[in-house]
Amino acid sequence: DAGITQSPRHKVTETGTPVTLRCHQTENHRYMYWYRQDPGHGLRLIHYSYGVKDTDKGEVSDGYSVSRSKTEDFLLTLESATSSQTSVYFCAISGERSGNTIYFGEGSWLTVV
Amino acid sequence: AQSVSQHNHHVILSEAASLELGCNYSYGGTVNLFWYVQYPGQHLQLLLKYFSGDPLVKGIKGFEAEFIKSKFSFNLRKPSVQWSDTAEYFCAVRASGNTGKLIFGQGTTLQVKP
Numbered sequence: 231d232a233g234i235t236q237s238p239r240h241k242v243t244e245t246g247t248p249v250t251l252r253c254h255q256t257e258n259h260r261y262m263y264w265y266r267q268d269p270g271h272g273l274r275l276i277h278y279s280y281g282v283k284d285t286d287k288g289e290v291s292d293g294y295s296v297s298r299s300k301t302e303d304f305l306l307t308l309e310s311a312t313s314s315q316t317s318v319y320f321c322a323i324s325g326e327r328s329g330n331t332i333y334f335g336e337g338s339w340l341t342v343v
Numbered sequence: 344a345q346s347v348s349q350h351n352h353h354v355i356l357s358e359a360a361s362l363e364l365g366c367n368y369s370y371g372g373t374v375n376l377f378w379y380v381q382y383p384g385q386h387l388q389l390l391l392k393y394f395s396g397d398p399l400v401k402g403i404k405g406f407e408a409e410f411i412k413s414k415f416s417f418n419l420r421k422p423s424v425q426w427s428d429t430a431e432y433f434c435a436v437r438a439s440g441n442t443g444k445l446i447f448g449q450g451t452t453l454q455v456k457p
Contacts, residue, residue, distance in 0.1 A: 272349075272447040272449040331392055
């Protein structure tokens with residue numbers, strides 16, 4: 231597929247604990263994104279990155295932080311997980327080599343109890 | 344700010360019926376337009392995209408979409424659906440030339456009855 235690996239794929243965690251989701255790409259694309267998918271809301275952009283150490287907020291960034299220290303990795307951190315952050319999280323990538331089309335990873339299912 | 348609206352939230356069709364899913368966006372400038380499909384339990388896959396040129400674009404699996412600039416629309420069509428088309432469909436818009444943020448509609452669930 232698009233050379234995107236998300237980990238973990240499934241996680242159950244308790245309210246108040248920190249959680250980090252990892253997105254790893256093998257395509258050397260410039261742009262990386264984190265979306266969350268919830269019923270009735272489609273996909274909403276949390277944060278995105280346009281280069282190493284260059285990140286910006288999306289539509290629903292509250293409660294989330296990101297880091298990109300290497301081109302291939304984009305980390306999403308929930309500093310203190312809440313039940314409202316139970317969701318499916320998708321990483322996506324794009325760049326000139328993909329014709330600027332955005333391709334998605336397989337998703338990470340997070341449940342906060 | 345960009346926004347995307349998909350009019351149909353849940354569509355039920357019989358096999359061989361024709362499909363049209365509506366998508367309208369709001370943005371005053373040049374846009375790139377996409378349709379993605381998500382089969383149950385899977386990730387999003389690109390069906391088709393429009394960047395420029397012929398406003399009628401053809402995608403995979405017999406799908407096509409028409410960009411009508413005056414109506415800010417990018418409707419998805421398929422002449423004859425199959426049971427295997429049962430999935431959720433998302434329209435998405437990106438302002439051309441920006442950092443690449445893709446904004447999605449709420450999605451349309453398509454159920455095709457055999």
